Amino acid sequence: MTASRVVALGHYQPAKVLTNDDLAAMVDTNDEWIRSRVGIRTRRIAGPDEPVDELAAQAAGKALAGAGLTPDDIDLVLVATSTAIDRSPNMAARVAARLGMGGAPAVMDLNVVCSGFTHALATADHAIRAGSATRALVIGADKMTEITDWTDRTTCVLTGDGAGAAVVEACPDEAAGIGPVLWGSVPEMGHAVRIEGSPPVFAQEGQSVYRWTTSRLPALARKVCEKSGTSPEELAAVVLHQANLRIIEPLAAKIGAVNAVVAKDVVDSGNTSAGSIPMALSKLVERGEVPSGAPVLLFGFGGNLSYAGQVISCP
Known part of the structure; x- marks a missing residue:
């Protein structure tokens, strides 16, 4: 392999x-x-x-x-x-x-x-x-x-x-590549973020999502770092799903990534769902805010209450 x-x-x-x-x-x-x-x-x-x-x-x-x-x-x-x-x-x-x-x-x-x-x-x-x-x-x-x-x-x-x-x-x-993924979901909370109907319409239970992300995700994100052999303090950047700045800021702080640049593209781009993480990361790299080869935590969360994250080496 x-x-x-x-x-x-x-x-x-x-x-x-x-x-x-x-x-x-x-x-x-x-x-x-x-x-x-x-x-x-x-x-x-x-x-x-x-x-x-x-x-x-x-x-x-x-x-x-x-x-x-x-x-x-x-x-x-x-x-x-x-x-x-x-x-x-x-x-x-x-x-x-x-x-x-x-x-x-x-x-x-x-x-x-x-x-x-x-x-x-x-x-x-x-x-x-x-x-x-x-x-x-x-x-x-x-x-x-x-x-x-x-x-x-x-x-x-x-x-x-x-x-x-x-x-x-x-x-x-291996050390210069994409680290092991941590992925999973909370099926019983799948209704909290929905795109349903004909035509389909986006809806969510904002308070439920906020409580779950701010209470559960820090430990999951730290486990991603553990699987890759990277401590949160070593991260050069944290790129979370750009859902809401009021989720991103406390979550990044709770992870313990004290030296990391935290992507905040949501301020100017809003929530672009699956586009948010690669778009935010691409902008950080384009602006030269993260050095090549540095460890970056990517962590997505949202619909289905699914989540997935990995540590990658910045291109």
């Missing part, structure tokens, strides 16, 4: 910006209320001509360029999304087609909602270790505004659209 590593990242967001003041003209809310409760200032909104696979392909193209690879170098495409409206062809197949891929890549979607990217990253790692793939394109992409109830002020203030992507390839050094 061989290890795997993330070699390049990319992200993409639509051009249209929706501010808190814009939302205040739509529902009974205001900038101070939104910032005090979720910490969000702005979010990006995709138009009708920007489907999920377009967001995903844009991010993927940037990741491929950063890796110095062509689409034909990829033999596995994984897209984490919960906002694919059509059942077939799946988003991974559509992304492969948009990129002009040849070579018969395997194409799979994973719907694990907000923890989709960390689940997909672990799946790519396992495939490479097992020898069934050599290079993978792992994408988290969601168009959350398409499933948002714009009359519900408790949820419409949260959502945004975007995508992030990572190129993953085999490497000989």
